[in-house]
Amino acid sequence: GKVLVTGANGFVAVWVAKTLLDAGFSVRGTVRSESKAGHLRTLFASAGDKFEVVIVDDITKEGAFDAHVGDVDAIAHTASPFHLNGVEPDELIVPALQGTLSVLRSARAHAPNLRRVIVLSSVAAVVRKNPNPAEMLVLDEASWNEEDIVTVREQGAAAPGGAKYTASKTLAERAAWDFVEKEKAAIGWDLVTLCPPFIFGPFLHEVAKPELLNTSAQLWYFMVVKGTFDNETLANGGGSWVDVRDIAQAHVLALLKPEAAGNRFIMSSQEFKFQDFLTAAHKIEPTLPAGNTSYDPSQAKFEIAYDNTRAKTVLGIKFRTMAETTKDTLEDFKARGWL
Numbered sequence: 499g500k501v502l503v504t505g506a507n508g509f510v511a512v513w514v515a516k517t518l519l520d521a522g523f524s525v526r527g528t529v530r531s532e533s534k535a536g537h538l539r540t541l542f543a544s545a546g547d548k549f550e551v552v553i554v555d556d557i558t559k560e561g562a563f564d565a566h567v568g569d570v571d572a573i574a575h576t577a578s579p580f581h582l583n584g585v586e587p588d589e590l591i592v593p594a595l596q597g598t599l600s601v602l603r604s605a606r607a608h609a610p611n612l613r614r615v616i617v618l619s620s621v622a623a624v625v626r627k628n629p630n631p632a633e634m635l636v637l638d639e640a641s642w643n644e645e646d647i648v649t650v651r652e653q654g655a656a657a658p659g660g661a662k663y664t665a666s667k668t669l670a671e672r673a674a675w676d677f678v679e680k681e682k683a684a685i686g687w688d689l690v691t692l693c694p695p696f697i698f699g700p701f702l703h704e705v706a707k708p709e710l711l712n713t714s715a716q717l718w719y720f721m722v723v724k725g726t727f728d729n730e731t732l733a734n735g736g737g738s739w740v741d742v743r744d745i746a747q748a749h750v751l752a753l754l755k756p757e758a759a760g761n762r763f764i765m766s767s768q769e770f771k772f773q774d775f776l777t778a779a780h781k782i783e784p785t786l787p788a789g790n791t792s793y794d795p796s797q798a799k800f801e802i803a804y805d806n807t808r809a810k811t812v813l814g815i816k817f818r819t820m821a822e823t824t825k826d827t828l829e830d831f832k833a834r835g836w837l
């Protein structure tokens with residue numbers, strides 16, 4: 499089958515494209531400009547005519563994808579801004595929401611072969627405040643992040659950057675489910691959404707220097723290699739994580755498994771404190787910062803954790819370990835002369 503991958507030049511999407519190609523699918527990737535296509539063509543040259551790139555310069559435009567879905571069996575929609583820095587909320591919300599809707603509208607009207615759409619959402623759309631932080635709150639797919647939508651509505655540009663991003667992801671994913679529910683009689687395809695936490699791991703996309711890495715890989719690089727976090731943050735800061743290759747594999751599994759239909763999947767491998775990655779990296783590469791040497795992982799407390807049962811049972815995903823992700827990421831950085 500043929501899969502349209504939107505935002506194909508992104509950190510996650512390049513792995514999605516590669517993993518789909520490796521699994522035998524054909525891939526049509528969309529990028530915003532010709533300057534972002536060359537690297538992909540080189541990277542996937544051996545796929546021959548099973549890989550192509552098309553330019554969609556504005557994903558929010560009505561009909562933006564009309565010309566690119568006529569022969570596809572599936573769509574993996576990943577294009578969405580992931581920045582946490584102070585901007586107008588609409589800078590994130592408009593492309594996230596209208597981009598998703600324009601993909602779905604093109605799919606409804608112009609994709610006769612289409613069977614499934616995968617929207618890459620985030621635990622940003624799942625997370626809630628823990629009302630009782632002394633006890634860990636375990637969230638599953640029934641949870642929706644309503645709070646940050648309210649925060650952004652009330653505070654506008656003054657809202658925290660993180661809330662603007664999480665609101666954009668929630669609004670986009672919610673709109674996708676609403677669209678499919680409303681249109682179900684008119685469409686011959688179904689929806690799957692994937693909700694990952696921090697995505698780490700090696701990268702294939704074009705990046706000239708660490709400062710230009712995507713948000714999550716950049717965080718990992720500066721935390722592990724440059725040692726930018728203080729001891730307090732290393733021991734107490736963190737969240738949940740997953741390897742980028744597991745997210746790519748989840749896209750393939752979501753297309754191969756009929757029973758994935760209509761499901762939202764939390765794609766979290768496990769919870770972590772930043773120091774856990776420093777410890778793992780330092781063990782492999784002793785020249786890297788040791789970080790907080792008095793940190794005791796057995797004492798780590800998490801306010802929020804994610805239940806990944808559905809991803810394991812329905813998709814059958816096996817999550818990579820922190821040791822493997824760390825080793826492969828360091829090798830990748832080393833090969834680029836970044837260590």
Ligand code: NDP
Nearest residue numbers: 505508509510530576577578579593620695696697712714
């Ligand atoms: P990247 O920044 O590497 O990729 C983002 C992609 O989206 C790029 O192709 C980018 O195109 C495109 N994009 C960004 N803004 C716009 C816009 N306004 N209009 C059209 N396209 C746009 O990030 P990731 O690979 O990490 O992110 C991919 C997806 O994964 C996003 O949906 C993100 O929310 C989701 N995600 C990521 C996580 C992570 O930790 N990395 C965690 C959970 C979810 P261009 O290069 O032209 O800007």
